[in-house]
Amino acid sequence: MPEIRVLTALDQARTQYYHFKAIVIAGMGLFTDSYDLFCIAPVMKLIGRVYYAAGEDDQPGVTPPAVVSATVGVALLGAVVGNLVFGALGDRVGRRRVYGTCLLLMVCSSVGSGFSVCRTRRCVLASLCFFRFFLGVGIGGDYPLSATIMSEFANKRTRGAFIAAVFSMQGFGILASSGVTMAVAASFDRFTGHRSPQDTPECTDLAWRIILMIGAVPAALTFYWRMAMPETARFTALVEHDVVKATNDIGRVLADLDLSATAEEDKEAASLRRTAPFRSSPSPHTHDLFSRRFLRRHGKDLFACASAWFLLDIPYYSSTLFQSQVYRQWFPAARRVNAFQEAFNVAKFQAIIAVASTIPGYFAAVLLIDRVGRRRLQMAGFLLMAVFLFALAGPYDRYWRGHATDASYMVLYALTFFFANLGPNTITFIVPAELFPARFRSTCHGISGAAGKLGAVVGAIGFLWASQERDRTHVQAGYRPGIGMMYALIILGGICLLGLAVTYLFTPETMGRSLEENESSERGQNLAVGNGYGEQEFRELEELPKSPASIVSSHVSTSPINPHRFSV
Numbered sequence: 324m325p326e327i328r329v330l331t332a333l334d335q336a337r338t339q340y341y342h343f344k345a346i347v348i349a350g351m352g353l354f355t356d357s358y359d360l361f362c363i364a365p366v367m368k369l370i371g372r373v374y375y376a377a378g379e380d381d382q383p384g385v386t387p388p389a390v391v392s393a394t395v396g397v398a399l400l401g402a403v404v405g406n407l408v409f410g411a412l413g414d415r416v417g418r419r420r421v422y423g424t425c426l427l428l429m430v431c432s433s434v435g436s437g438f439s440v441c442r443t444r445r446c447v448l449a450s451l452c453f454f455r456f457f458l459g460v461g462i463g464g465d466y467p468l469s470a471t472i473m474s475e476f477a478n479k480r481t482r483g484a485f486i487a488a489v490f491s492m493q494g495f496g497i498l499a500s501s502g503v504t505m506a507v508a509a510s511f512d513r514f515t516g517h518r519s520p521q522d523t524p525e526c527t528d529l530a531w532r533i534i535l536m537i538g539a540v541p542a543a544l545t546f547y548w549r550m551a552m553p554e555t556a557r558f559t560a561l562v563e564h565d566v567v568k569a570t571n572d573i574g575r576v577l578a579d580l581d582l583s584a585t586a587e588e589d590k591e592a593a594s595l596r597r598t599a600p601f602r603s604s605p606s607p608h609t610h611d612l613f614s615r616r617f618l619r620r621h622g623k624d625l626f627a628c629a630s631a632w633f634l635l636d637i638p639y640y641s642s643t644l645f646q647s648q649v650y651r652q653w654f655p656a657a658r659r660v661n662a663f664q665e666a667f668n669v670a671k672f673q674a675i676i677a678v679a680s681t682i683p684g685y686f687a688a689v690l691l692i693d694r695v696g697r698r699r700l701q702m703a704g705f706l707l708m709a710v711f712l713f714a715l716a717g718p719y720d721r722y723w724r725g726h727a728t729d730a731s732y733m734v735l736y737a738l739t740f741f742f743a744n745l746g747p748n749t750i751t752f753i754v755p756a757e758l759f760p761a762r763f764r765s766t767c768h769g770i771s772g773a774a775g776k777l778g779a780v781v782g783a784i785g786f787l788w789a790s791q792e793r794d795r796t797h798v799q800a801g802y803r804p805g806i807g808m809m810y811a812l813i814i815l816g817g818i819c820l821l822g823l824a825v826t827y828l829f830t831p832e833t834m835g836r837s838l839e840e841n842e843s844s845e846r847g848q849n850l851a852v853g854n855g856y857g858e859q860e861f862r863e864l865e866e867l868p869k870s871p872a873s874i875v876s877s878h879v880s881t882s883p884i885n886p887h888r889f890s891v
Contacts, residue, residue, distance in 0.1 A: 350492030352465025357496030365666035401459020409464025410769015428461035437536030467768035470756035475555035491685035501674035512663035627829035632775030634822035641782035680737035684744030704746015709819035716812030
């Protein structure tokens with residue numbers, strides 16, 4: 324059938340300029356995600372100075388931990404909703420049709436977070452949480468759409484590297500967040516004449532708003548190109564069954580695809596489909612999401628993707644917020660610096676970690692993912708994360724607590740991020756976009772991403788509170804006694820080992836296979852299904868009337884584009 328040849332040609336396409344353009348366009352959502360996640364820490368420092376009274380012993384105003392947790396938590400819960408809603412919409416109405424809406428929601432919410440309606444403390448915090456929830460919805464929706472679009476545009480040889488490159492935009496988002504925060508803080512500090520630690524100028528209320536709103540600029544710049552992107556050929560051919568449009572769309576953006584041989588056959592087949600009698604009842608081969616047939620064929624894969632992402636985000640997000648325990652040892656106490664200097668120091672530390680471990684981890688993933696394989700990288704990442712977390716946990720109370728400025732401590736902490744990004748943090752984003760049928764792909768990726776964000780809530784909020792010391796005299800202001808940092812790190816290391824076990828037992832390898840081969844339950848044993856469509860799409864297309872050209876070529880023959888494939 325023509326669809327097989329179109330998708331075969333797409334799988335065999337050489338790497339072209341449009342692939343790199345798509346990486347930048349798709350990556351802006353991930354860029355905005357990390358920008359807003361990491362800029363909130365210094366922003367909370369500035370808000371604390373503006374809206375909360377100074378404490379005893381010349382301590383500056385501090386945003387209460389409950390408020391910080393709420394600000395972080397609402398964005399993560401919004402991401403859960405966004406993953407589910409936009410993931411489902413991507414399969415129902417098309418990836419492209421909701422892609423621009425998702426980006427527009429992020430842009431408007433980022434700007435709204437900066438304006439935050441008013442200037443009283445309660446109103447500012449309430450409106451900030453309100454806009455950050457919708458920002459989270461937009462960010463969450465971008466996960467399944469970006470991963471699915473990139474996987475369906477890419478060729479099978481470098482598909483993993485392309486999706487990993489999209490995800491690596493998070494690293495640059497972290498760096499941009501730190502750079503913008505440092506630039507804004509330094510500029511305001513110089514403009515106000517380097518005020519004393521206890522003197523917080525009124526313009527501080529403007530500084531944090533600017534930091535939040537600048538996050539909308541890169542995303543807004545790519546809005547036009549998102550709207551100009553064509554629908555993916557796989558969605559058009561396999562879900563909408565419009566092969567002519569799929570062929571024309573992909574021919575406009577990717578050059579050197581030999582599709583001319585099937586053009587006439589595509590037109591005849593499309594004409595017959597339009598005149599085919601309407602089927603009032605669904606095909607007996609179809610199955611719905613979460614039906615018995617779906618769970619039997621794809622339930623294990625969905626469990627593997629969702630559980631691995633959930634387990635990964637618990638230690639990953641808790642380690643991200645654990646940075647506050649680290650940078651306090653490297654910079655002057657809050658009572659010795661003014662508001663802008665404190666925000667500058669927090670952003671500076673985040674930039675150092677991003678350059679030293681986060682971005683190199685993403686680059687290593689791009690280089691290795693199509694050589695080593697997804698499954699091996701994810702298992703190695705979970706294992707090494709556990710090793711370094713245990714290395715931090717074991718001697719924490721007896722040694723690390725008083726030696727947090729040692730180079731070895733920083734190296735262990737940075738390596739945790741490096742191997743997280745080399746392995747499970749990148750792989751959990753990629754694999755759900757490769758395993759499932761075209762009509763469920765975005766939805767299943769959204770379910771997996773939602774599970775990951777629920778894990779992020781547990782890590783960012785639950786472990787932030789649980790890591791507090793058991794002795795009340797050592798508990799940070801605003802917190803309650805917890806289990807202590809040592810035991811929290813041990814539990815996080817154990818969660819990484821559980822992620823390793825889940826990956827070993829349930830996660831399949833997807834490297835080197837087409838998307839249609841990966842979605843087949845036989846993993847390539849069924850050539851007719853595995854080399855062109857999912858089983859359902861293949862059978863539905865067989866039921867359609869054939870053109871004379873199709874009848875002539877209906878004998879099994881070797882495809883001239885890919886000799887090991889069959890065209891039917």
